Amino acid sequence: MPLLYVTDLAYPARGRRYGDEDTFLTSRLREHFPLALCHPLDAASLMGGFDAVVVRNSGPVLHYQEAYDAFRTAALATGTRVYNPLVGRGDMAGKQYLLDLTAAGFPVIPTVDDPADLHLLPEVPVYAVKPKQGADSIGLTFTADPGGPAGEVLIQPRIDFAYEVSFYYVDDAFQYALYAPDPARRWDLVPYAATDEDLAFASRFIAWNTLAHGIQRVDACRAPSGELLLVELEDLNPYLSLDLLPEPTRDAFVTSLVASLKSFLASDPPTRWPRPHGALRTAVTGASRPDGKLEG
Incomplete structure (x- = not known):
């Protein structure tokens, strides 16, 4: 076919x-x-x-x-x-899922789309503000006083995370994980040994998305408290960083x-x-x- x-x-x-x-x-x-x-x-x-x-x-x-x-x-x-x-x-349908998951109490970076709802977020010195319809960090700003039209922006507390980590799935099966040890270098990735607790976290979002087939990438950050928080659920065309994998892992994928x-x-x-x-x-x-x- x-x-x-x-x-x-x-x-x-x-x-x-x-x-x-x-x-x-x-x-x-x-x-x-x-x-x-x-x-x-x-x-x-x-x-x-x-x-x-x-x-x-x-x-x-x-x-x-x-x-x-x-x-x-x-x-x-x-x-x-x-x-x-x-x-x-996930991202295929827009960013509403970040708001829905926040409201449902999932382990996600807390998100609102109206400056009037700032009281619903943890109080922090700086917030991240980005357009709902954005790409590749276009329009992303950091400010102590978030603003913007209600429903058109995403507002999140800026988190000083230890690192970002991505979990890669085919259908509902975990394949491998990569992480960026330096938070300032998002795509300088190395293999990550995912724990059972890590996989329970990532698989929760795969199950929530209910795609019977497909490639998904669960992007998360390690918060100062030690817990993982969802950054994005990439479910349309996630880059896979296959060139960074050992050959057996790449072949298995x-x-x-x-x-x-x-x-x-x-x-x-x-x-x-x-x-x-x-x-x-x-x-x-x-x-x-x-x-x-x-x-x-």
Whole structure:
């Protein structure tokens, strides 16, 4: 079954090499599937000739929002198989999940979207403020007096965390973890030996997202108190840092991905995507556009 693999090989991602990662990954996937690559701007017009579309290192959709909206609308309308499926509740659907998880008491960096709700956050000297529809830290500011239009910004306490750590999953199975020992160098990653407690933390968000198939990355920070707090749940096109992995770990990831794709392709294609519940509904039905923070 032929796959259309969506990637921007030339996107200048800071600290990441999109082209190298997708060149490697497609070279391995070609051993199992007929495969063609395309730029995200061409995905909507080309996808009809393929059994599924695999969205990988396609860059922040803010840079091609109209084309992404057209692709998403067409895929939802026709029931085209898209991997990851377009029903994700993490970054794929916007940043509402950070607010929902905060309200539900999940271990996430506390988040509000209205300066009038600042009293709901821990009192700190400095807050992080960023637009809801942002990407790659565009518009991120640090201030002692957060402002901005209600519903259009995200406000979080600035946390002096010890390090950031990412947990990588295929479907609901943990694959590997990497962390950045220096908080100022986000993409200088090294292997991380995840504990049972770490995996219980990360798996909680994978279970919450309820994606039957797909690649997800749970980004967290180690707070001064020692607990992990969710930073982001990347569920559209998370960068995988495969070049930093030992070969056996990289091979095991590819094996898991191939098995996931074969299972995904063997499943019945939806006549239409299922209608989501709660906060996700508007993002998937098209009443609002998904957040642009989709770079991975």
